[in-house]
Amino acid sequence: MLSVEHVTKKYGNFTALEDINLVFESGVYGLLAPNGAGKTTLIKMLTTLLFPTRGRILWDGQNILSMGSEYRGLVGYLPQEFGYYKNYSPRQFLRYMAALQCMEPKAAKKRIDSLLELVALSDVKDKKMKQFSGGMIQRVGIAQAMLNDPKLLILDEPTAGLDPKERVRFRNLIHSLAKQRIVILSTHIVSDIETIAGKIIMLRDHALYCCESPAAICENLEGKLYEVPSDTALTGQELLLSERQAGDRTVLRIASDFPVKGAVPVSPDLEDAFLYIYREDTL
Numbered sequence: 001m002l003s004v005e006h007v008t009k010k011y012g013n014f015t016a017l018e019d020i021n022l023v024f025e026s027g028v029y030g031l032l033a034p035n036g037a038g039k040t041t042l043i044k045m046l047t048t049l050l051f052p053t054r055g056r057i058l059w060d061g062q063n064i065l066s067m068g069s070e071y072r073g074l075v076g077y078l079p080q081e082f083g084y085y086k087n088y089s090p091r092q093f094l095r096y097m098a099a100l101q102c103m104e105p106k107a108a109k110k111r112i113d114s115l116l117e118l119v120a121l122s123d124v125k126d127k128k129m130k131q132f133s134g135g136m137i138q139r140v141g142i143a144q145a146m147l148n149d150p151k152l153l154i155l156d157e158p159t160a161g162l163d164p165k166e167r168v169r170f171r172n173l174i175h176s177l178a179k180q181r182i183v184i185l186s187t188h189i190v191s192d193i194e195t196i197a198g199k200i201i202m203l204r205d206h207a208l209y210c211c212e213s214p215a216a217i218c219e220n221l222e223g224k225l226y227e228v229p230s231d232t233a234l235t236g237q238e239l240l241l242s243e244r245q246a247g248d249r250t251v252l253r254i255a256s257d258f259p260v261k262g263a264v265p266v267s268p269d270l271e272d273a274f275l276y277i278y279r280e281d282t283l
């Protein structure tokens, strides 16, 4: 179990995160917030690349900073900018990464073969990565993060640059990895996590806004969401969230605390909740 207790991070006088409290148990956690909200800062503290200014992070009750390499042995990490060698094949690259982790060569070979199978790259395991698509590179990155069979897998914006088909494949892969481990996945793209994350962590105003299931987050908007024709004049009490194509016409999705005449009540989804929660922020 991983717990974040009263963690604050300051960069000089600037407070990037203030008094964050979280508890992680196995399953997928989506860290969802607009750019600049502090996702990478939190992730870097969870991976010991940055230290909290105040507060502490515990793994099974022990401070991760005092655990040192023992803790890092439990963590798999795919950073936002994942460095790889274009002229290496996935197999060469993973062998190299395994050697850096001092894995025994025979065990490493077996593990690499099964990981390449898991991320569906066995067919291209000896091809140079310079020919790979963004999705294929991300899958090499995930295999790299999984080398030590981590108890805590952290993926920072792993779906950036993926096409829709690659995103679906990625979601399926994450789902299969989340059994018996904690997976923390940061993103600002709602659809990447709404079907796979058991809990969504939202940051707002440099603080924790919520850590709840997608259903619980949507529930807060229940009864407030409507669709109206696109030529409807909105009043100050109605908040435009998005537009959607319904057959051959466009409809507006709006949030309102009061019933709206002529509007069709609809059930909120996580995208609506995201837009509602960050309505005053520049997205």
Ligand SMILES: Nc1ncnc2c1ncn2[C@@H]1O[C@H](COP(=O)(O)OP(=O)(O)OP(=O)(O)O)[C@@H](O)[C@H]1O
Binding pocket: 011, 014, 016, 033, 034, 035, 036, 037, 038, 039, 040, 041, 042
């Ligand atoms: N080394 C640093 N020095 C000063 N300010 C920083 C530093 N790193 C990040 N920040 C600031 O802290 C805030 C949070 O940054 P962070 O990178 O954690 O956000 P993020 O949610 O991961 O955003 P993105 O998705 O754009 O990376 C931002 O306002 C950023 O400008």
